Amino acid sequence: NAGVTQTPKFQVLKTGQSMTLQCAQDMNHNSMYWYRQDPGMGLRLIYYSASEGTTDKGEVPNGYNVSRLNKREFSLRLESAAPSQTSVYFCASSDGWLRGYTFGSGTRLTVV
Amino acid sequence: SQQGEEDPQALSIQEGENATMNCSYKTSINNLQWYRQNSGRGLVHLILIRSNEREKHSGRLRVTLDTSKKSSSLLITASRAADTASYFCATEPSGGYQKVTFGTGTKLQVIP
Numbered sequence: 071n072a073g074v075t076q077t078p079k080f081q082v083l084k085t086g087q088s089m090t091l092q093c094a095q096d097m098n099h100n101s102m103y104w105y106r107q108d109p110g111m112g113l114r115l116i117y118y119s120a121s122e123g124t125t126d127k128g129e130v131p132n133g134y135n136v137s138r139l140n141k142r143e144f145s146l147r148l149e150s151a152a153p154s155q156t157s158v159y160f161c162a163s164s165d166g167w168l169r170g171y172t173f174g175s176g177t178r179l180t181v182v
Numbered sequence: 183s184q185q186g187e188e189d190p191q192a193l194s195i196q197e198g199e200n201a202t203m204n205c206s207y208k209t210s211i212n213n214l215q216w217y218r219q220n221s222g223r224g225l226v227h228l229i230l231i232r233s234n235e236r237e238k239h240s241g242r243l244r245v246t247l248d249t250s251k252k253s254s255s256l257l258i259t260a261s262r263a264a265d266t267a268s269y270f271c272a273t274e275p276s277g278g279y280q281k282v283t284f285g286t287g288t289k290l291q292v293i294p
Contacts, residue, residue, distance in 0.1 A: 112284045112286040113270070115282070115283070128281075162224075170217075170230055171227060171272075171282075
């Protein structure tokens with residue numbers, strides 16, 4: 071089925087460990103996004119990529135890096151995980167704001 | 183900071199009743215969208231309303247937008263148990279494509 075695929079679905083890290091969250095879309099969308107969702111905070115934009123080869127910071131970029139590997143893939147890296155990064159991470163893509171975003175099913179990350 | 187704030191935070195109704203959720207935002211916008219999130223899943227786009235529109239319908243959904251009051255409402259008519267979910271508004275600020283922000287959501291429970 072067409073859509074946004076995120077891996078892994080669940081992950082537990084120790085403080086200081088690193089990891090990369092993967093995201094791929096097969097809808098030929100130009101724009102891709104990473105959000106985090108915390109209780110009572112809604113979704114907050116971490117980084118986005120308007121098109122292949124470009125990335126920009128969102129509202130909460132500290133502690134994260136991203137790579138737009140190609141048009142399909144947009145990865146999020148935590149270099150040194152901290153407990154404050156415990157959250158649910160969502161990747162999304164779009165091909166024009168007027169069409170809305172398509173979201174992946176999320177990665178639930180716990181940092182202990 | 184969150185652009186949109188939904189009200190109420192939680193809503194519980196009987197199946198067959200109508201559910202109304204409100205969203206207020208702070209700055210001028212180009213467009214506003216509503217999303218649904220079932221527990222543990224990604225967000226699903228429901229409906230979009232442009233800043234020059236006042237009302238829009240899609241099936242059992244009715245969205246209104248009042249730019250003078252910086253507010254929007256989502257009405258779900260003849261609710262069903264399957265409508266149980268969290269509902270989020272998302273806004274694109276004027277001149278701010280790629281800077282879409284989400285509210286904190288309304289948690290709707292429809293009791294069979």
